[in-house]
Amino acid sequence: MAAQVALAESLETTLDTVAQCLVESTGMTACAAIVFDGEPARLRVAGTAGLPPDYAERFSAALRASSEALPAVSAFRSRQTVVVDRESGEPVVGMLENLDDDLDWRSIASFPMIARNHPVGAVKTFWQGPPPDGQELEFLAAVADQAATAVDNARLFADAAASSRRDEGLISAFLALASELSLPAVLTKIVELACDIADARYGAVGVLGADGRLEDFITHGVSDEQHNLIGHLPIGRGILGALISDARPLRLSRIQDDPRSVGFPPHHPPMTSFLGVPITVRGKIYGNLYLTEKRGGSEFTKGDHRAVVTLAAQAGVAIENARLFTEAQQRLALEARHRLARELHDSVSQALFSMTMETRAAQLLLEREGLPEDGPLAERLSNLRQLTQGALAEMRALIFELRPEALQEEGLAAAIRKQAEGMSARTEIAVDLRLPKRRLSLSRDAEEQVYRVVQESLANIAKHSGARRATVRLRHRRAARSELLVELSDDGVGFDPSVRQPGHLGLRTMAQRIEQVGGTLHVDSRPGRGTRITAVVPLAHDGARLAVRAATRPLRDES
Template sequence: MDAREELRALSTAVLAVTARQSVREVLQTIVSAARRLLNARYAALGVPDEDSGAFAEFVVDGVSDAQWRAIGPLPRQHGLLAVLLRDPAPLRLADIRSHPRFEYWPKHHPELRDFLGMPITHGDEILGALYLANKRDGSFDREDEDLLRILAGHAAIALINARLYERSRELSVLEERDRIARELHDSVAQKLFSLRLTADAAAALVSRDPDRAVVQLGVVRSLAAEASDELRAIVVGLRPADVAREGLDAALGKQVRLLDRVHAARVVLRVTEPVPRLAPDREDAAYRVVQEALHNALRHADARTVEVRLFVSAVSLVVEVCDDGLGLRPTDQASLGLTSMRSRAESVGGRLVVSSQPGKGTTVRVEVPIE
């Protein structure tokens, strides 16, 4: 690649950071530019997940879609991949297999030789890493390392921008919740108050003036319909955007990270395997049940740790919310919240199981059929 083509490739990567593209598209542009600029056969960029030990993003270049599917699930943070997520120093090897942390590559994985890895850093924090292998014209050298460091800097900007966007979005979510609460208070709550007064008036008139009682019951019916319509107007369209766009695991990850920041309790998510997409009503039901379970644990259980576990069991997708709090009293099993959660799970063919001991915490388990 001559100097003009090199400059054009680098310019493309730089402009991608400021373009209105998704983070994954920007990272893919940077990976592709790195592979072309350094004349490597293979390139990848990994961004670690904070909770699962896997990667939140892992983009590759030089591997066909068919090869990538044959390789299998995304790699986890181990071996050489993990070295560059823990140590901010770049790593340049003539033979990747000579490194003491080299482990293996999966079946169908291309065979790698020379290797250049560059952590993506922001201050003292390592945000991810760039990995290049099999240089076509010799071995990676110091100039390649310097160029890859520049690209890693642009990747860091993209990731920091994405993080800032996510935080601003979380603030928007909280503002939207406040707006909905105000609407509920200003309109629906007032109508429900009027409905209650009118129902009381009708009850008082039943024995001494049945005709007026019938009129008041008509008002009750009208107020109930108006309240129902206003609730529906508030709720319609509130399907979590993250669930619809990214799936249950990603949406729960964002919810858990937000709750972990705003509550004293430690809130974590454990995902042990790839999570399949489900029908929208099933994903929504599971998400809403988990939301309610998290709310109960954080508001009422006095828990120090709340753990959300997401996994596949037989023909069901299972989510468990486990806390180390006060536990449930016998009367709590029939509470409106648990009744609503159970009803929501059963509405999509699933089931809810709650186990608890006083002083030893609570586990809420929702199972939703995959097929």
């Protein structure tokens, strides 16, 4: 028997062999080897001889009905041999008869299987005669212990095989990360590996955007056709939502039984078992990795859980790397722009400035020499001075645009001044600027939006109005609430604002920007009557403004 056991492939084959050998070498008529395994672990018939093919199911059903009372169960739990004689009339006989009534037996002896000092199952033996006793009983108990060692070895072997498969999978994940794959490719690989390691039919990685909503969703096991039928990305309610808000691993044997489950959308493949793990890096949640439909088992195991946690950590590193890379690229682009702004400022701007000074000096020289002020030379010099001043104003506006933080540093009024002067220099439209001297208490976002609106309005005046004069006015108005009034007007050709112009986005975007910061935009224009654009934007709450001032200035300034 030992030789055959050693050669057997699976635990089931091993135990069938054990049962068969017992039946052949003793007086028993039938034998069942019962093991305690699975997750959650429970007793099940794993090998039989001389018993009907559905005996394993019958045993499981009887176990569910009467759990602890079955003699094989008490042998396993008490680690004692339990013998039942049908003729004794003990209550337990009735219990056994529910399960074994149609079988040919008079007595049943159950032996615990104990390996390395822990119980792994029981051997149940059927006898036509009176129960075995004495030496025979001892011999059978010893055989049961042999079988126990075989069971334990088989389990150790399976664990080792599974964990080496897991290790291989984890190593592949590390390799995928180290190679130069794109983020979606790395995540696809990680989901595939997770499915493979944990024997899952379906797997997915959900990546959260900065707003906490699903930004990307990579699946494995779901066909393109199914994808198209389901349509949208998961919205992140139900179990997935719970995984995001709770950020703890979740293992379920039936998704449907969890009170947070909200069901599946139409055309979604049916899914029962679930294993989900949040993807976090240094406490920040980047998304989640989850598997469904464990193959050949009712639920995912603790080993699967451990492997998926490791893979989720890998996915976290991949996502974080990709984000850091994008940020680094943005920073590089920003630095390049700063460098360009500096260069333009130090070279071209300085040269233009010197040119205006030189022209002015030439004009003074001309006056001193007594040459006519309206002569051709004076006129040329005046033109030259205007041109260089214009170029300088344009250059300032350009440098300003190259530095996104310039608006914040210099304030809205200074930024608008640069823009207007640049436009005026380009077009020769005289721009009258009426800007407050003190800095307005606008939020960063409002400052940016108002600046862009003024910029577009000035561009429209330059492109469409044909005006000679324009006015830009910024005023702090204390109405029911404190607000900023922005007015841009020109004396140009005007237009009919009620006529929609498809494909022209400027005016529409302006209105959206002002709405976004809680304000309103009004366009007042008629053909031949010039144009006036008015935006009203709420200023930061007065109380808040005072508090900010009090915190940043010495108190006596407030008097």
